[in-house]
Amino acid sequence: MAATRVSELAKELGMTTAELMAGLKDLGVPAAGPAAIIDAETAQTLREIYTPSSAGDARSVELALNATVKDLAEAIGVSASEVQKKLMQEGVLASINQRLDSTVIRRLAGVYGISLKMKAAPEAAPTHAPKHGGPRSGPQPRPPVVTILGHVDHGKTTLLDTIRNTNVVSGEFGGITQHIGAYQVEVEVEGEKRKITFLDTPGHAAFSAMRARGASVTDIAVLIVAADDGVMPQTVEAIDHARAAEVPIIVAINKVDKPDANPERIKTQLTEHGLVPTEYGGDVECVAVSALKGDGIDELLEHILFVADVQDLKADPHGRATGVIIEARQEVGRGAVATALVQQGTLRNGDCVVCGLSYGKIKAMTNDRGERINKATPSMPVEIIGLSSVPMAGDRLESAKDEREARLKAQKRSEQQRAAQLQGGRTRVTLEDISRRVREGEAKELSVIVKADVQGSGEAVVGALQALPQDEVSLRVVRCGVGNVSEDDIQLAAATDAVVLGFNVRADQQSQSAAERLHVDIRTYQVIYELTEAVERAMKGMLAPVYEEIALGKAEVRATFRTPRGVIIAGCYVTEGKITRNADARVRRGRDVIYTGKIDSLKHIKEDVREIAQGFECGMVMDGYGDYKTGDVIEAFEVREVQRL
Numbered sequence: 001m002a003a004t005r006v007s008e009l010a011k012e013l014g015m016t017t018a019e020l021m022a023g024l025k026d027l028g029v030p031a032a033g034p035a036a037i038i039d040a041e042t043a044q045t046l047r048e049i050y051t052p053s054s055a056g057d058a059r060s061v062e063l064a065l066n067a068t069v070k071d072l073a074e075a076i077g078v079s080a081s082e083v084q085k086k087l088m089q090e091g092v093l094a095s096i097n098q099r100l101d102s103t104v105i106r107r108l109a110g111v112y113g114i115s116l117k118m119k120a121a122p123e124a125a126p127t128h129a130p131k132h133g134g135p136r137s138g139p140q141p142r143p144p145v146v147t148i149l150g151h152v153d154h155g156k157t158t159l160l161d162t163i164r165n166t167n168v169v170s171g172e173f174g175g176i177t178q179h180i181g182a183y184q185v186e187v188e189v190e191g192e193k194r195k196i197t198f199l200d201t202p203g204h205a206a207f208s209a210m211r212a213r214g215a216s217v218t219d220i221a222v223l224i225v226a227a228d229d230g231v232m233p234q235t236v237e238a239i240d241h242a243r244a245a246e247v248p249i250i251v252a253i254n255k256v257d258k259p260d261a262n263p264e265r266i267k268t269q270l271t272e273h274g275l276v277p278t279e280y281g282g283d284v285e286c287v288a289v290s291a292l293k294g295d296g297i298d299e300l301l302e303h304i305l306f307v308a309d310v311q312d313l314k315a316d317p318h319g320r321a322t323g324v325i326i327e328a329r330q331e332v333g334r335g336a337v338a339t340a341l342v343q344q345g346t347l348r349n350g351d352c353v354v355c356g357l358s359y360g361k362i363k364a365m366t367n368d369r370g371e372r373i374n375k376a377t378p379s380m381p382v383e384i385i386g387l388s389s390v391p392m393a394g395d396r397l398e399s400a401k402d403e404r405e406a407r408l409k410a411q412k413r414s415e416q417q418r419a420a421q422l423q424g425g426r427t428r429v430t431l432e433d434i435s436r437r438v439r440e441g442e443a444k445e446l447s448v449i450v451k452a453d454v455q456g457s458g459e460a461v462v463g464a465l466q467a468l469p470q471d472e473v474s475l476r477v478v479r480c481g482v483g484n485v486s487e488d489d490i491q492l493a494a495a496t497d498a499v500v501l502g503f504n505v506r507a508d509q510q511s512q513s514a515a516e517r518l519h520v521d522i523r524t525y526q527v528i529y530e531l532t533e534a535v536e537r538a539m540k541g542m543l544a545p546v547y548e549e550i551a552l553g554k555a556e557v558r559a560t561f562r563t564p565r566g567v568i569i570a571g572c573y574v575t576e577g578k579i580t581r582n583a584d585a586r587v588r589r590g591r592d593v594i595y596t597g598k599i600d601s602l603k604h605i606k607e608d609v610r611e612i613a614q615g616f617e618c619g620m621v622m623d624g625y626g627d628y629k630t631g632d633v634i635e636a637f638e639v640r641e642v643q644r645l
């Protein structure tokens with residue numbers, strides 16, 4: 001007897017793969033998916049369990065997997081205590097409600113001369129996509145949304161194209177394809193037609209950029225690794241991104257048609273990165289494919305659907321639509337063109353929507369094959385036109401009652417964004433900030449990305465960090481990598497709200513500007529102890545920010561005035577730098593500091609101004625002070641939090 005695949009054996013036994021998978025789990029040898037290999041011995045046991053015995057006039061009974069002693073007794077038609085007694089003779093001590101192993105059940109049935117047909121326990125069988133006539137309201141199964149990640153040249157584009165070309169959704173005319181950032185394919189599994197949505201924007205930059213904007217779109221990540229090349233730096237990056245997003249990973253070992261392909265080597269490499277293939281006892285399914293020749297693609301798709309079933313993905317197709325913008329651009333003649341992925345409800349042609357700061361009434365909707373459509377249900381990507389401006393990838397789409405409501409929502413979002421920008425945009429997650437939140441009892445987790453000069457020191461840093469007490473705040477290492485802090489590290493940090501900790505490495509100019517843009521905190525250290533101490537203090541809520549004073553400018557008081565309302569104005573001449581409204585300032589008389597406060601108002605001639613430069617005169621009012629004397633010097637300064645790099 002030879003080893004076989006789950007899907008093949010299920011077919012042979014007339015069961016669904018999900019039922020057989022449940023059976024395998026019950027036997028204590030869980031398989032990762034329909035493509036997983038079952039060894040010859042296990043296959044034989046399964047055959048024995050699931051093929052009704054042909055013992056002459058034996059009574060045939062159907063019993064659920066995981067049946068209890070009581071269930072078994074009822075099925076056989078004897079008392080539970082009798083079954084318990086028989087079980088004891090077999091060496092099994094079981095209570096009435098104890099679930100029994102299927103081999104034990106089978107053995108016992110044999111003792112009573114009963115033929116058993118085992119059925120997967122209903123709760124163990126994952127739900128499938130809706131068949132016609134499914135429930136009419138409430139959440140319903142939806143197609144999975146898949147992103148393909150991997151190193152450059154390992155075949156992402158080829159795989160996406162091959163899947164698209166060989167599995168087009170039926171009922172289309174001529175198959176004119178259009179790249180709109182995502183597409184759906186149809187796969188037939190066990191006689192049932194099911195859909196999968198693929199995001200057509202390969203690369204983890206796009207994947208994490210969307211997540212950094214709060215959009216979680218992907219349900220499953222397919223990691224592609226070329227069998228002739230192996231795990232490369234971007235493969236490792238992709239693993240980190242998928243892990244950080246907490247999405248299941250399926251590995252497609254690509255280019256197996258090449259003579260120098262070595263899939264086994266890839267599996268060993270993956271294991272080194274914590275992805276243990278099913279063949280090695282882990283839970284990561286690796287499917288060998290040739291994206292170029294189309295080999296193994298069906299198996300990959302079948303596995304995607306299996307993982308989707310386990311996730312039990314659902315959405316309510318009723319009511320107003322919400323979704324996410326996948327990509328958008330301005331087109332001559334068509335205006336703002338955006339691809340939206342519907343996540344809940346149904347999006348209809350003519351709906352009024354708001355997408356980020358943009359809004360409008362949908363003038364036309366097109367699917368991934370360039371066909372005009374009137375509605376889009378969950379997991380379906382559609383291109384829409386009619387928006388007031390170009391939204392951004394990751395923006396949330398919401399349909400509104402009418403155009404007015406859409407416009408008001410967009411305006412509100414725009415005000416909120418402006419307010420957020422005034423406060424410095426996305427809150428920067430700094431160690432000090434975490435520390436403050438720990439003090440306030442808000443932070444429960446600290447995520448870090450560790451970059452070190454060599455593998456050994458990176459591991460030492462992570463080891464030291466993990467040894468820190470984690471009773472109040474747990475530490476999550478999102479990535480531990482070697483080399484200078486890269487832009488990709490910053491992307492990942494932004495997507496996971498992590499702080500980047502560098503040990504004996506630098507952050508180059510590009511990563512520093514990315515960190516500035518995405519509000520990511522990079523801290524570099526040369527001494528392990530200093531690094532762990534900073535993290536420990538942050539986790540205990542004891543890390544206070546360090547501030548420094550930055551001098552802005554100086555002005556000399558030349559005269560004082562009193563307004564009719566009694567406010568004292570210092571008439572000054574700016575001698576150095578600049579003076580800005582709202583800046584902190586101190587008044588010096590000789591060497592003595594007479595007063596420290598804020599500059600409330602600043603006037604040049606009679607106009608209110610925000611700042612005034614060296615060589616100009618101005619009128620200045622400081623909060624709560626009016627006792628200036630000619631010759632006083634006012635020093636303006638700003639207090640900034642020190643960014644430790």
Ligand code: GDP
Nearest residue numbers: 151152153154155156157158254255290291292
């Ligand atoms: P991407 O950078 O990951 O999108 O990779 P591409 O899809 O552009 O593929 C890179 C190169 O590998 C192209 O020349 C493809 O033709 C080739 N390629 C992709 N898949 C296969 C495959 O299964 N077999 C072989 N022999 N070549 C492949």
